[in-house]
Amino acid sequence: MGRGLAWLIGNVLVVLVIVVNKKMRHSTTNLFIANLAVADLIIMLFGVPEITQFIINRGFLANLQLISTLGRFSSHSRTL
Numbered sequence: 001m002g003r004g005l006a007w008l009i010g011n012v013l014v015v016l017v018i019v020v021n022k023k024m025r026h027s028t029t030n031l032f033i034a035n036l037a038v039a040d041l042i043i044m045l046f047g048v049p050e051i052t053q054f055i056i057n058r059g060f061l062a063n064l065q066l067i068s069t070l071g072r073f074s075s076h077s078r079t080l
Contacts, residue, residue, distance in 0.1 A: 008044065010037075011038075011040045011041050011044075014037040018031070
């Protein structure tokens with residue numbers, strides 16, 4: 001929990017500093033760093049909970065019929 005909070009605060013501060021300070025917005029490097037911070041935030045919000053769910057449940061919670069249907073489509077695409 002502590003690491004995740006530090007990760008969140010750090011990335012938000014990076015984006016905030018670059019957005020608030022006009023001088024920082026003119027550098028391509030700073031915009032790239034802000035882009036990486038935003039990407040980090042997106043991964044933290046969407047990727048980490050899914051991975052945590054996978055670890056806790058020992059597998060993704062998915063409909064077995066959906067999985068078998070997707071399996072059929074992938075086997076047909078290999079034969080074409």
